[in-house]
Amino acid sequence: xxxxxxxxxxxxGRVLFTTLLAVVPGVLEAAPPVRLTDNGTxxxxxxxxxxxxxxxxxxxxxxxxxxIMRLKLDDRSVEPLHGNQTDHELDIAVSPDGRYYAFxxxxxxxxxxxxxxxxxxxxxxxxxxxxxxSVYRSLAFAPDNSxxxxxFPENVHRQIFSVSLKGDDRNQxxxxxxxxxxxxxxxxxxxxxxxxxxxxxxxxxxMQADGTGASRLTNSPTMDLRPQFSPSGLRISFTSNRDGxxxxxxxxxDGSNVRQVTSHPERDDYSVWHPGGKHLLMVSERNGYxxxxxxxxxx
Amino acid sequence: MAVIDLGSFRAQTCDGLPRRSxxxxxxxxxxxxxxxSPLLAAQTMRAKSVVxxxxxxxPSHLDTFDPKPDAPMEYRGPLATxxxxxxxxxxxxxxxxxxxxxxxxxxxxxHQEPAPGHPDAGTVALTGFEERPLPVKPNFGSIVxxxxxxxGQLPPFLSLTSGALADSLRIVxxxxxxxLPKANDPFLVGCSDRxxxxxxxxxxxxxxxxxxxxxxxxxxxxxxxxxRRFDTAGSASWNDTYDTAYRLLTKPEARQAFxxxxxxxxxRQRYGQTTFGQNALLARxxxxxxxxxxxxxxxxxxxxxxxxxxxxxxxxxxxxxxLQDQHCPIFDRAFSAFLDDIYERGLIDDTLxxxxxxxxxxxxxxxxxxxxxxxxxxxxxxxxxxxEPGRVIGASDRLGEDPISDPITPLMVGxxxxxxxxxxSLTRIQMNVLEGGTIIDELL
Numbered sequence: 001x002x003x004x005x006x007x008x009x010x011x012x013g014r015v016l017f018t019t020l021l022a023v024v025p026g027v028l029e030a031a032p033p034v035r036l037t038d039n040g041t042x043x044x045x046x047x048x049x050x051x052x053x054x055x056x057x058x059x060x061x062x063x064x065x066x067x068i069m070r071l072k073l074d075d076r077s078v079e080p081l082h083g084n085q086t087d088h089e090l091d092i093a094v095s096p097d098g099r100y101y102a103f104x105x106x107x108x109x110x111x112x113x114x115x116x117x118x119x120x121x122x123x124x125x126x127x128x129x130x131x132x133x134s135v136y137r138s139l140a141f142a143p144d145n146s147x148x149x150x151x152f153p154e155n156v157h158r159q160i161f162s163v164s165l166k167g168d169d170r171n172q173x174x175x176x177x178x179x180x181x182x183x184x185x186x187x188x189x190x191x192x193x194x195x196x197x198x199x200x201x202x203x204x205x206x207m208q209a210d211g212t213g214a215s216r217l218t219n220s221p222t223m224d225l226r227p228q229f230s231p232s233g234l235r236i237s238f239t240s241n242r243d244g245x246x247x248x249x250x251x252x253x254d255g256s257n258v259r260q261v262t263s264h265p266e267r268d269d270y271s272v273w274h275p276g277g278k279h280l281l282m283v284s285e286r287n288g289y290x291x292x293x294x295x296x297x298x299x
Numbered sequence: 300m301a302v303i304d305l306g307s308f309r310a311q312t313c314d315g316l317p318r319r320s321x322x323x324x325x326x327x328x329x330x331x332x333x334x335x336s337p338l339l340a341a342q343t344m345r346a347k348s349v350v351x352x353x354x355x356x357x358p359s360h361l362d363t364f365d366p367k368p369d370a371p372m373e374y375r376g377p378l379a380t381x382x383x384x385x386x387x388x389x390x391x392x393x394x395x396x397x398x399x400x401x402x403x404x405x406x407x408x409x410h411q412e413p414a415p416g417h418p419d420a421g422t423v424a425l426t427g428f429e430e431r432p433l434p435v436k437p438n439f440g441s442i443v444x445x446x447x448x449x450x451g452q453l454p455p456f457l458s459l460t461s462g463a464l465a466d467s468l469r470i471v472x473x474x475x476x477x478x479l480p481k482a483n484d485p486f487l488v489g490c491s492d493r494x495x496x497x498x499x500x501x502x503x504x505x506x507x508x509x510x511x512x513x514x515x516x517x518x519x520x521x522x523x524x525x526x527r528r529f530d531t532a533g534s535a536s537w538n539d540t541y542d543t544a545y546r547l548l549t550k551p552e553a554r555q556a557f558x559x560x561x562x563x564x565x566x567r568q569r570y571g572q573t574t575f576g577q578n579a580l581l582a583r584x585x586x587x588x589x590x591x592x593x594x595x596x597x598x599x600x601x602x603x604x605x606x607x608x609x610x611x612x613x614x615x616x617x618x619x620x621x622l623q624d625q626h627c628p629i630f631d632r633a634f635s636a637f638l639d640d641i642y643e644r645g646l647i648d649d650t651l652x653x654x655x656x657x658x659x660x661x662x663x664x665x666x667x668x669x670x671x672x673x674x675x676x677x678x679x680x681x682x683x684x685x686x687e688p689g690r691v692i693g694a695s696d697r698l699g700e701d702p703i704s705d706p707i708t709p710l711m712v713g714x715x716x717x718x719x720x721x722x723x724s725l726t727r728i729q730m731n732v733l734e735g736g737t738i739i740d741e742l743l
Contacts, residue, residue: 040572041492044624060625063461063492063574063598063609087606109467109605110616133616133667135604153616153668156373179377179619179668197377222379222392223623244381244395267628288568288576288632 033262033284033293036071037078040289045270046282047094049101052275056081056092056101057283057292068092068103071292082121088112093139093148096187096275100124100165102139102148112136114150116165125167138182142189142209149173149183149192160194160211173211182226185209186253187233193217193253195225195238204238204255217255226270229253230297231277237261237297239269248282250298259298273297344721345684346651348586349443351594351716352579352634354656355421355464356601356611357677359670361662361699362622364678365408366391374662374698377619385689393627396635402689403638404652404682405742409693409702412658412674412709417466417601417613420657420674422473425594427710427733430472437477439713440592442732443720444483445476447591452550457585458485458594459578462499466601467608478731485594490581492574494559494567556588557581569636574598574609576633583640586650591720597630601657612656618669638682647683651719655679655712662699675701679712681742684719692741710736715743 036055037043044066046057055071061080066088068081082089088106095101099119106112112135116125127136127150140149147162158179162171174180178197185192193206199216202223207214218224220242227238230250237250248261248271262268266285273280277297284293361367366380366389380389383401390398414420419430428436437445444456458464464471475484487499559567559580570576575597582595601611603621614621634654641647659677660670676695682688693704714736717727727733 042573042625042629064607088604090604106604106606110603112604135616137617137620153666156664156666156668158668177372181620197372200372200377201379202377222381225623241392241395285571285628287564288571288573290572 031296033282033295035286036073036076036281036292036294038289038291039078040291042290043270043283043292045091046272046292047092047101048272048275048281049094049098051098055281055292056094058090058092066090090135091137091139093141095141095145096143097145100141100145102141104136104139106135109133110135114139114148114163114167116148116167125163125165127163127167127170140184142185143187144189146189147171149185151181151183160192173207174214184228186229187231191229193227193229193236195227204236204251206253206255217251218258228272230273231275235297237271237273237280239271248280248295250280261295261298344719345649346719346721347589347591347649348646349440349592349651349653349716349720350582350586350637351439351592352652352654352680353424353464353594353596354612354630354654355597355599356417356603356613357420357656357658357660357672358612358626359614359618359622359660360408360673360676360678360695361391361660361670362619363391363394363627364397364406364680365659365676365695365699367662367697367699370662370698373664376664385691388691391627393622394631396631400635400638403642404680404688405686405690405692407679407681407692407707407739407742408676408695409704409707410655410659410677410679410709410712411702411706412677414657415672415674417657417672418469418471420672421464421466421471421601423709424473424655424657424712425471426473426477427708427713427736428473435472435477437479437483437732438473438475438485438594439716440485440594441476441479441483442713442717442722442727442730443592445479445730446717446720446722446726451589452552453556453585453588453590454486455591456483456485456594457590457592458487458596459489459581460487460499460594460596460599461489461497461574461609462487462599464596464599466613467605488557488581489574490557490559490577492572492577494577494580496557552588556584556590559584566640569632569639571629571632571636573629573633575629576636579633579637580640583637583644583646586641586646587644597626614660614669615665615671616667616669618660618664634680641683648685649683651684651686651716652682653679653712653716654681659699673700679707686719686742692739707739711739715739718743 042060044058049056058066059069061067068089069078070081071078090104093102102116104112105115110133111129113129114127114136117123136150136152138151149162151158151160160174160180160183176198180196183192183194190209195202196205204218204224204227205214205216222241225239227236235250240249246267246269248268251258268282268284270283271280279294280297367375368380379392381392381398383390383398385401412423414423422430425438426436440456447455449455464474489497570580582593585593598609598611600608601613602608603614658674661673665671696703714733715738718738
């Protein structure tokens with residue numbers, strides 16, 4: 001995450017990513033997903049960094065440790081983002097302009113705080129864990145870096161909150177029954193898409209950035225999870241097990257025109273958009289191995 | 300004695316015996332108690348091998364195998380239910396593979412146990428009795444081991460784990476032989492998600508790595524050198540228990556049984572590249588090797604998110620997230636593959652499979668949108684050894700708070716296991732184990 005020139009870094013990222021797609025036959029023609037990692041270890045939340053040249057993701061590196069790893073797409077090398085950590089790192093989010101990232105760092109027993117850092121890994125903000133068992137989850141930056149979203153359970157239900165990048169000025173955005181989780185800002189910062197069980201099951205909803213005006217976008221008898229706005233704001237990717245198995249779907253931002261992106265008897269999950277908007281990164285299980293894959297996004 | 304972690308030489312005694320004292324005492328125990336001669340063989344043995352799948356931490360029954368779709372939301376939670384191969388029976392949507400295999404096992408939904416916390420409840424789950432009053436009773440596996448004795452090169456009781464079962468405070472006292480001779484303690488074996496063998500009991504040598512274990516010649520040299528070192532130090536009597544375990548690695552039969560990398564890639568993939576998945580595959584290999592009792596632990600520790608601890612089913616926080624992200628996909632795949640494998644290889648009639656945690660979780664969702672311990676009601680799964688599959692025995696009430704049929708206790712679990720392993724009531728009396736236990740009639 002260190003770079004002397006953000007613009008140079010991002011330009012290089014674009015070149016490298018384009019090169020990656022070009023050298024892998026068929027990627028541009030909506031071919032099978034391209035496997036980006038090969039160790040097969042369980043992986044979870046992922047985010048593009050460096051304008052698409054790097055991928056940060058959470059991996060269960062050993063039975064006792066979740067760790068954030070950095071994949072460099074140019075040479076496919078993978079290394080821990082923070083070196084040899086002994087504490088769990090559960091989530092990762094990168095600001096759209098690549099200047100900041102945030103993650104959940106756990107200490108002791110069932111205690112997870114939010115750490116907000118700049119691209120050089122210098123701390124800019126911190127949200128301490130609450131009293132007792134307390135772990136924040138599901139981080140997301142506002143496009144203008146004014147706010148960071150997260151979720152936290154209070155009084156039985158999980159709600160969506162935001163803080164400044166210093167970690168203060170906490171603001172509660174949802175106040176409903178059930179679980180509200182996986183928030184994501186629209187590219188213009190005016191809306192937030194998220195999943196909620198307020199109506200009984202996990203469905204995708206959209207609300208204004210201040211938490212008002214929530215409307216439901218999906219209606220599935222099973223789980224619809226982890227929505228992500230596309231860079232254009234016109235589409236939303238999400239995970240659903242509506243066909244009996246976790247698959248990636250894309251719909252228009254009003255909930256219409258749902259298209260199934262993956263169809264495999266094993267799990268596809270944790271989709272995120274490449275900054276170019278034409279590809280989705282996901283964690284897929286294939287033959288029991290969990291790896292990062294790139295897949296074409298439907299138009 | 301807390302745990303025979305001889306491998307790293309960190310053995311400690313709760314009663315103040317120094318480590319060296321134990322090493323001198325250990326060889327005399329089996330002889331004094333006649334362990335070399337198995338007790339009476341029962342006439343009703345159906346299971347050559349028992350696989351006890353321990354879902355350490357206490358999985359939520361409502362979010363897995365006993366969902367309550369008609370309960371209020373603060374009880375039923377956010378998950379949908381899905382149909383199974385058993386008419387009229389639904390599971391949570393988090394276990395779709397096992398839902399498609401409900402015809403391969405019988406589910407019990409009416410378990411109940413007395414201990415509220417992990418170490419205590421762990422002991423109850425493994426022994427049938429609470430830790431206090433002392434003495435701690437023997438693990439079901441130790442009872443089977445004492446009854447069968449050791450035949451061949453493999454120990455009769457293997458616990459698949461990276462170390463002694465414990466939570467963040469202390470070990471589970473019911474891990475081992477209890478009132479039976481220490482020779483009936485479990486021998487600890489584990490393998491990584493890569494299939495690398497790990498033998499926690501044998502971490503005597505600093506740097507004894509899985510790679511070294513796989514290099515027989517190098518290992519032998521290290522063992523010989525180490526034995527000489529201890530002989531020189533005055534521990535010449537150090538042989539039976541320790542030495543048997545220690546030298547196990549050099550026996551081709553044992554080494555072969557432990558080596559999951561001998562399996563085809565397709566077989567290994569079926570189980571998933573996870574620690575539990577590969578240990579489940581190891582369990583199947585040990586069934587083929589006719590090991591009498593295999594305790595397949597989901598994790599070494601129960602905790603959900605604790606620094607330095609393996610992740611178990613103890614989801615006081617992030618219950619729905621951890622079940623969905625990790626535990627249920629891992630378990631669903633690995634246990635399904637294990638059942639398929641045991642059936643396909645024709646091992647099911649001679650194998651008893653029991654999957655169970657130490658308790659369930661609170662039906663009412665807690666303040667942290669998760670679930671806490673719930674000893675009053677939980678589930679188990681049984682397969683093999685002649686048990687008719689595809690049934691549900693017992694039921695919980697509409698909120699999943701209590702059984703509405705007669706509660707089934709851990710002592711009944713252990714007694715039923717013993718019965719199917721050929722340890723009948725007379726033998727149990729002779730062994731002075733499982734006192735007062737009754738079998739689960741509906742299963743048999």
